[in-house]
Amino acid sequence: MNILLTFDSFKGCMSSDEANAVASSVLQRYFPNDDFIALPLSDGGEGWLVAYQRAVGGQLIPVATHDPMMRRITAHYLRLGDTAVIEVARASGLSLLQSEERNPMRTTSYGTGEILAKAMLDGCRKFVVGxxxxxxxxxxxxxxxxxxxVLAPSGRFDDIDIIRxxxxxLGSDVTNPLCGERGAAHVFGPQKGADAAMVRALDERARRFAEASARHFGYDRSRETGAGAAGGLGYAFMEYMNATCESGARLLLRAAGLSRFLPSTRFVLTGEGSSDAQTLMGKLPSVLLSETRDCHPPVPVYLFAGCVSDRERLLAAGFAEVRGITPLDQPLVKAMRKDVAQRNLRVAVAEWAQHFGQTDI
Structure with a gap:
């Protein structure tokens, strides 16, 4: 039988690969006769490119580009034939900034556009964007x-024939529209460094941009699901490039071939940095849960997270078990250290395996 390890990254302390490796090292003692299959996954954010390459192969292509503060950097996209897989966080990511540099009134997605342009000039015509x-x-x-x-000497977007x-x-776990109380600025702006005044200014700027774009194109994608993803990049892709938006986790699971493993799978272990009611809004663990329900009988999914709230709601949704790995008396600063996070996961998985026993799982 298979045991699937499908951890998302624990942001800031443990990658998907590292979490999978920790769980595997523990469980092999309890399930010595099973095959362990580790699927490094991402919902579209950090780790998207690595996970996609692990799933389907391809070549990483370097691109001279700019970070969110317009400093020169080298980023990469993944090429598979005429398909380019792009991770927005590579050029426009929050992890590229020091905490004191976070200011969405100044940061720009220019670098992501440079990667797109380079891939188009390299001959790519299909794009999968995390x-x-x-x-x-x-x-x-x-x-x-x-x-x-890069692509329009005339200075007019309409003259970029290659885009057509x-x-x-687009791969994303975000369902927010571009503007308003559930929009990009109000919901995600504060974590990017915006204060209340900045949030209002960012939302107003996005609204004006969407109105001008709607007048130009004759349609408005600003209210569509996912338009607010990545600070409104979802909107720009949909409005200007007719992009479609899907669950990032589902896209990657499809690429990794999850369906071919499930019929012979004993159980699935998954996890993330924090699990709560938002987990059920299209994040990786909930997507896994929905995929396993199609099996007969359903494959049980066990969820481990750095911290857990809304546990009863998560269990009611169908998870076979939900466990927080961080001791209640452990300070967050300590829990976020890589060595501590790995030890916490190791202990939590071992306690779970000992409690249930191989024959009960």
Missing amino acids: LGGSATSDAGIGMIRALID QCSFT
């Missing part, structure tokens, strides 16, 4: 500007 982990809230204005600068030859699929 939205998440961005430092920006510019509604994709920076990305559009970069595409114009391309297709774009």
Whole structure:
């Protein structure tokens, strides 16, 4: 039988690969006759490119680009034939900034546009874009500007013929619209460094941009599901490039071939940094749960997280078990250390395996 390990990253302390490895090292003692299959996964944010390459192969292509503060960096996209897989966080990510640099009034998605342009000039015509982990809230204005600068000598976006030859699929766990109380600025702006005044200014800027774009194109995608992803990059892709938006976790699970493993799977272990009611809004563990329900009988999914709230709601949704790995008396600063997070996961998985026993799982 298979045992599937499908941990998302524990942001800031443990990658998907590292979490899978910790769980595997523990469980092999309890299930010596089973095959362990580790699927490094991402919902579209950090780790998207690595996880996608692990799933399908491909070549990482370096691109000279700019970070959110317009400093020169080298980022990469993943090429598979005429398909380019792009992780927005590589050029426009929050992890590229020091905490004191977080200011979405200044940060730009320009670098993501440069990666897109390079991939188009390299011959790519199909794009799979992971939205998440961005430092920006510019509604994709920076990305559009970069595409114009690189691909349109006339200075007009409408003259970029190559874009009309391309297709774009967005991977994201965000369902928010571009503007309003549930929009990109109000919901995600504060974690990117915005205070209340900045949030209002960012939301107003996005609204004006969407209104001007709607007048130009004759349609408005700002209210569509996922338009608020990555600080409004989702909107720019949909409005300007006719992109479609899907669950990032589902896209990656499909690429990794999850369905072919499930019929012979004993159980699935998954996890993330924090699990609560938001987990059920399209994040990786909930997508896994929905995929395993299609099996007969359903494959049980066990969820481990750095911290857990709404546990009863998560159990009611169908998880076979939900466990927080961080001791209640452990300070968050200590729990976020990589060595401590790995030890906490190791202990939690071992306690779980000992409690249930192989024959009870």
